[in-house]
Amino acid sequence: MKHWIQRIFYATISMTMIFMSPGLSAHGFEVGDISIKHPYSTPSMAGGKNGVVYIKSIKNAGNVLDQLLSATTQVADRVEIHEMKMDGDVMKMRSLTGIDIPVGGEVSIAKGNPNGYHLMLMGLKKPLKEGDKFPVGLTFKKAGQVEVEVWVQTPADANKPEEHKH
Ligand SMILES: [Cu+2]
Numbered sequence: 001m002k003h004w005i006q007r008i009f010y011a012t013i014s015m016t017m018i019f020m021s022p023g024l025s026a027h028g029f030e031v032g033d034i035s036i037k038h039p040y041s042t043p044s045m046a047g048g049k050n051g052v053v054y055i056k057s058i059k060n061a062g063n064v065l066d067q068l069l070s071a072t073t074q075v076a077d078r079v080e081i082h083e084m085k086m087d088g089d090v091m092k093m094r095s096l097t098g099i100d101i102p103v104g105g106e107v108s109i110a111k112g113n114p115n116g117y118h119l120m121l122m123g124l125k126k127p128l129k130e131g132d133k134f135p136v137g138l139t140f141k142k143a144g145q146v147e148v149e150v151w152v153q154t155p156a157d158a159n160k161p162e163e164h165k166h
Helices: 002-020
Strands: 028-031 034-041 050-060 066-073 075-088 089-096 098-102 106-109 117-124 135-141 143-154
Touching: 028 143, 034 135, 050 066, 050 075, 050 098, 066 075, 098 106, 106 117
Parallel strands: 034 143
Antiparallel strands: 028 034, 034 050, 050 106, 050 117, 066 098, 066 135, 075 089, 075 117, 135 143
């Protein structure tokens, strides 16, 4: 429990530091050389069993390749790293063992990004509603673990409820 509280504390410090830097309005977190900008989710469909977490960007300011390896949360049974790709007219989904965050690079896990990356919440324990906030733990190969706060919101580009299904 103490460990968990410490993580929240450090995450809050990181978040405050990012809020103080000019030009950033979204929330963000830092661990080691990794900065995580604006983790968010969308309201889940009525009766929906799954949810999706997106991250506006993950940036690697270090000089070694890092990798997002896994995620955990208490709002779902488990979290999987997914890649979504169109195969003709068919949307295909597959699980990834990790997402590379290249040296000096920035990877978007935002909704609608062409790479199709997202974090899938499998087995939601309760519906996700607009305005909710919940913690998600992220594990990076080099930078280690960080707890981020995910904001549930309807993206500006969304004109219909989340239809992401498996
Ligand atoms: Cu998925």
